[in-house]
Amino acid sequence: MEPDEEQPLAGGNVSEGVVRVGDTVRRPTGPWTPAVHALLTHLHEVGFHAAPRPLGIDDEGREVLTFMPGDVVWPDRFSLLDPARQLARVAQLTRDFHDAVQDFTPPPDARWQRLIPAEGSDIIAHHDLAPWNLVVGGGGQSQGQWALIDWDGAGPGSRLWDLAYALHGFVPLSADPRRRRPDAADRMRGFVGAYGLDEAERRRLVPMLGRRTRSMHVFLRDQAACGVQPWARLWTEGHGDVWRSDTEYIERREDEWLRVLLAD
Missing domain, CATH: 3.30.200 (Phosphorylase Kinase; domain 1)
Incomplete structure (x- = not known):
């Protein structure tokens, strides 16, 4: 080029x-x-x-x-995150970002997109920590620099709110048989452990998993009702149903998630 x-x-x-x-x-x-x-x-x-x-x-x-060189993980490179050490690397990257932003003071006239109301406001969160915003360096290999992209949706939020969304995408916590993992609970435990949540934070996180996922369904539903693009298109394509199904899958298993996270 x-x-x-x-x-x-x-x-x-x-x-x-x-x-x-x-x-x-x-x-x-x-x-x-x-x-x-x-x-x-x-x-x-x-x-x-x-x-x-x-x-x-x-x-x-x-x-x-x-420009952040490398390959976006989703969808073709998602298998890179199968080894536990690679999923832990995503968790550590998330923790590094949250620690780095902790002392950030936004400009007094700061304006943020605030697409979805967040629970908590202890940091400026990314709000879209997901495989489609993770770039792995080295031509798609597991080595090299990894980077987070697409920061336009950043804004006030909390560590746990950001983490709940990340767990949905990276574990993943999916009702879809093509994506659902039989080892989802173990992958969640590894991610949370690598991030470094204490017991109290783990107890707060589990019920937030379903609420954060449901917030995406509500957002798409409301934006579609107003005809706002590209959200209306995504709703028509069935993304709202996906988020609703994933919410139900997550909420039905809250006892399992909590038991596994407290087993460490």
Whole structure:
């Protein structure tokens, strides 16, 4: 690719207008962009480099971010997370981010997207920690730098709220027979252990798993009722049913999740 050639980047639910130019990514901006750039700048300043670094705004009014080389895990590389040590690496990456953001003070005029009301507000959370936002370096290999992308939805939240969403996607906690794991409880325990939750936090986390998943169903339902894209399209395609089924699957097994998490 020539240095100034624009290459459209696919993936995710909101990828229209996102392009790669050389070693940068250009994306449409929003009212939240200055706050997100402040967040990403802080992360790099305190040593967390597993996120894009903001480089300003280009002549077309697009935000400019460093390109994170590698492959997005979802869907083709998800098997990379099968070994327990790799799933633990995701948990540690999540913990590193949460620790790095703990001392971040948002700008006084910060505006965030706040797509879904969060439980708690002890940190600025990512709100979409999932396989589709995890890039593994080294041409898709398990070695090399791993990075979290797509920070536009960042905003006030809590460690547990972020973690509950991450567990849904990375374990995964899915009712779909094609994705459901017979060892889901053990994978959850390994993830939570690598993150470093104490007993009280584990007790608070378990009932939050279903609430966080249900919040996605409610969000898609409400956005579809208002005709807001791309959420209305996702609702029509059946994503709302998926989130509802996953919620029911998670809630039916709360006793199992709690028993396993407290067994350490």
